[in-house]
Amino acid sequence: MTIQKEFVLRYRDNEHVRFQIPPRACEKKIAQLLTEQILAIKGVYSVHLYRSQNKLSIRFHSSICTFSELAKQLFQILTELESQGWFESQKQLVLPKPGRSKLKQRLKSTRISRWFGEKYQAAKETFQAVKIVGKLTTKGPRALIRDPEKATIDFLNDILVLYLIKAHWTRITQEWLVRPFVYRYEWLATFYMFFLLVRSRRKK
Known part of the structure; x- marks a missing residue:
């Protein structure tokens, strides 16, 4: 399952959205990187990623960044991070054994x-x-x-x-x-x- 499908919209207001996110997106390094990249979106002024609750809260200025634009850029960020292997499990990152590798x-x-x-x-x-x-x-x-x-x-x-x-x-x-x-x-x-x-x- 792609990482985008695991981000579930739980709340949407005029300038505030909350997502239920998967545990693999709540690891310390990934959570920090994801928070920084979302904050870099023009119009976003607050991002809180609650690692223990698997929740992501984003507040933005709708006059600068609409919900549609925010969703597109968020999905783009997730796509790029996934292509770089940030959401792969530790088991997948283990080096293969020599011989038939x-x-x-x-x-x-x-x-x-x-x-x-x-x-x-x-x-x-x-x-x-x-x-x-x-x-x-x-x-x-x-x-x-x-x-x-x-x-x-x-x-x-x-x-x-x-x-x-x-x-x-x-x-x-x-x-x-x-x-x-x-x-x-x-x-x-x-x-x-x-x-x-x-x-x-x-x-x-």
């Missing part, structure tokens, strides 16, 4: 290996989400025994919603949130989808 590096650098790596990571994330959704929707074996048809339909509905969110996540964070009025029909469709999902859960 060159062959392994060549295999990892091929397009086929990168493609399989991306598909494996996506499948892993989806499988983990499916397990969570399954626990939330079926409410254990009792629901499945009591009404197997409804439990199965609820589970499949949640999987569909999960897939749609995952497929459109980049557009949601980079376009829909930035220009909600332009994408008002997309938001209406999203809200209606959640309305149908909640309505299907109501006990008859």
Whole structure:
């Protein structure tokens, strides 16, 4: 999962935004670098990164820097830091063992290996989400025994919603949130989808 998808907008005011950020962005050196680069954005006058709470607070002058411009520059900063390897885990930074290291590096650098790596990571994330959704929707074996048809339909509905969110996540964070009025029909469709999902859960 790219680092941009792990920055979740939790609060937005006229000149103040808060994000829930991943733990790997809260390491001391990364947090300091990220804070400095965000403060360098024209119009931003306050940045607080709460490492223990995994939260990022940004205050800015809307007359100088709009929310749309702030979001674009923030995403650009994250993209550059990620390309430089700042968000890689310590396990990934361990030096390879001698011997077959060159062959392994060549295999990892091929397009086929990168493609399989991306598909494996996506499948892993989806499988983990499916397990969570399954626990939330079926409410254990009792629901499945009591009404197997409804439990199965609820589970499949949640999987569909999960897939749609995952497929459109980049557009949601980079376009829909930035220009909600332009994408008002997309938001209406999203809200209606959640309305149908909640309505299907109501006990008859």
